[in-house]
Amino acid sequence: MPAALRHDTPAVTRLRDRWRGWRDALLASASFQRWAAAFPLTRPIARRRAAELFDLCAGFVYSQTLAACVQLDLFETLRGGPCNVAALASRAAMSPAAMMSLCEAASALQLLERRGAAHYGLGPLGAALLGNPGIAAMVRHHAALYADLGDPLALLRGQDRARRLAHYWPYALDRSGATLTRDDVAPYTALMAASQPMIADVVLAAYPLSRHRCLLDVGGGDGSFLAAAARAAPQLQLKLFDLPEVAAIAQERLTKAGLADRVTISPGSFYDDPLPTGADVISLIRVVHDHDDDAVARLLAKVRAALPDHGVLLLGEPMREASGGSDGVSAYFEIYLRAMGQGRPRSAARLRELLNIAGFSQVRVLRTRIPMIASVIVANS
Ligand SMILES: CC(C)=CCC/C(C)=C/CC/C(C)=C/C=C/C(C)=C/C=C/C=C(C)/C=C/C=C(C)/C=C/C=C(C)/C=C/CC(C)(C)O
Numbered sequence: 521m522p523a524a525l526r527h528d529t530p531a532v533t534r535l536r537d538r539w540r541g542w543r544d545a546l547l548a549s550a551s552f553q554r555w556a557a558a559f560p561l562t563r564p565i566a567r568r569r570a571a572e573l574f575d576l577c578a579g580f581v582y583s584q585t586l587a588a589c590v591q592l593d594l595f596e597t598l599r600g601g602p603c604n605v606a607a608l609a610s611r612a613a614m615s616p617a618a619m620m621s622l623c624e625a626a627s628a629l630q631l632l633e634r635r636g637a638a639h640y641g642l643g644p645l646g647a648a649l650l651g652n653p654g655i656a657a658m659v660r661h662h663a664a665l666y667a668d669l670g671d672p673l674a675l676l677r678g679q680d681r682a683r684r685l686a687h688y689w690p691y692a693l694d695r696s697g698a699t700l701t702r703d704d705v706a707p708y709t710a711l712m713a714a715s716q717p718m719i720a721d722v723v724l725a726a727y728p729l730s731r732h733r734c735l736l737d738v739g740g741g742d743g744s745f746l747a748a749a750a751r752a753a754p755q756l757q758l759k760l761f762d763l764p765e766v767a768a769i770a771q772e773r774l775t776k777a778g779l780a781d782r783v784t785i786s787p788g789s790f791y792d793d794p795l796p797t798g799a800d801v802i803s804l805i806r807v808v809h810d811h812d813d814d815a816v817a818r819l820l821a822k823v824r825a826a827l828p829d830h831g832v833l834l835l836g837e838p839m840r841e842a843s844g845g846s847d848g849v850s851a852y853f854e855i856y857l858r859a860m861g862q863g864r865p866r867s868a869a870r871l872r873e874l875l876n877i878a879g880f881s882q883v884r885v886l887r888t889r890i891p892m893i894a895s896v897i898v899a900n901s
């Protein structure tokens with residue numbers, strides 16, 4: 521059980537605090553560190569801790585190395601096989617020495633791999649990135665996040681005037697979406713569409729929709745999740761609800777995909793409007809974590825009201841404490857959503873509480889193939 525939900529007796533809490541105080545004092549001591557690095561049995565732990573701390577110090581450099589590779593389309597270029605540094609440098613309008621540095625750094629990070637003198641090919645992580653085009657799209661849009669994080673204290677103190685990420689997700693500035701134009705919503709809708717395949721794979725493998733008649737995807741973006749659901753469950757009727765300009769994009773995209781006769785699209789804001797009825801399963805995919813608790817409570821109540829008795833809510837998004845071990849995903853979304861200006865990453869336990877308050881029953885947390893990408897909760901109305 522997560523520490524935040526445990527109710528320990530005062531004696532247990534005192535004991536744990538004393539142990540942590542002792543541990544922290546020991547770890548912070550330079551002489552203990554010297555001893556632990558020298559003693560053969562503790563040396564592997566000392567090295568691991570040092571490497572973990574180094575990764576935190578250097579993370580921005582790693583991210584920007586990846587960003588440079590993505591901006592130069594290096595992985596696409598190397599898809600067909602290794603290239604020499606001079607050719608890569610001339611294509612990128614930089615000196616061979618600079619390209620060599622980029623390729624060496626990327627090789628150290630397993631994005632690329634050295635293949636003989638001055639030749640580089642894909643590395644295992646660069647190749648994996650090619651299999652998930654959404655990752656490159658995410659890397660490109662990080663420019664807005666990193667601009668906001670240039671002064672992390674201004675961001676945390678709410679003194680950041682530019683707020684580039686909030687403008688990237690303009691529904692964080694205009695909740696009803698009434699003033700949003702196609703130009704406002706198109707970039708984030710394209711990003712969500714690019715990254716939707718990996719989400720849909722994980723969610724639909726955890727909860728196949730074969731026993732359902734009609735799926736309503738609330739905050740369904742351009743309809744990419746519905747299209748994947750339609751492929752997986754050919755009997756399914758489809759409904760989508762999203763802000764007006766996003767709904768218009770979905771109409772075009774789903775018509776192009778030949779799904780016009782299976783889908784009904786309703787424009788609106790779940791802050792102001794009721795949700796369409798008639799579906800026996802309603803999905804909220806990467807929607808709940810965008811909103812604060814009071815808004816989520818109202819949204820879940822609306823979802824329940826739109827479902828028939830024994831209807832099902834399918835909630836999929838990255839969740840806190842879901843990936844096991846190091847929880848970089850929680851740290852990422854905690855800061856990401858603060859920069860965006862609303863929402864929280866929540867644990868499955870917290871979502872279960874919110875679902876119970878909204879009157880859902882039989883709340884189940886389903887295992888997913890890659891929890892870092894999304895975890896899944898289903899609940900009955
Ligand atoms: C071939 C040989 C010899 C051996 C094979 C060994 C083997 C089995 C290897 C495994 C290879 C394999 C299958 C690799 C798979 C790799 C995968 C699936 C990688 C996936 C990576 C996913 C990443 C990095 C995802 C990143 C996601 C990000 C950054 C998401 C950001 C989301 C945001 C900003 C969402 C915003 C929405 C909002 C506003 C919060 O609502």
Ligand SMILES: C[S@@+](CC[C@H](N)C(=O)[O-])C[C@H]1O[C@@H](n2cnc3c(N)ncnc32)[C@H](O)[C@@H]1O
Nearest residue numbers: 691712739740741762763766789790791805806
């Ligand atoms: C992070 S995106 C997720 C899109 C899609 N579900 C996916 O996973 O690819 C959040 C979606 O919620 C929609 N949205 C935000 N506020 C909304 C509101 N008040 N009413 C309806 N949709 C909203 C956005 O337009 C966007 O399409």
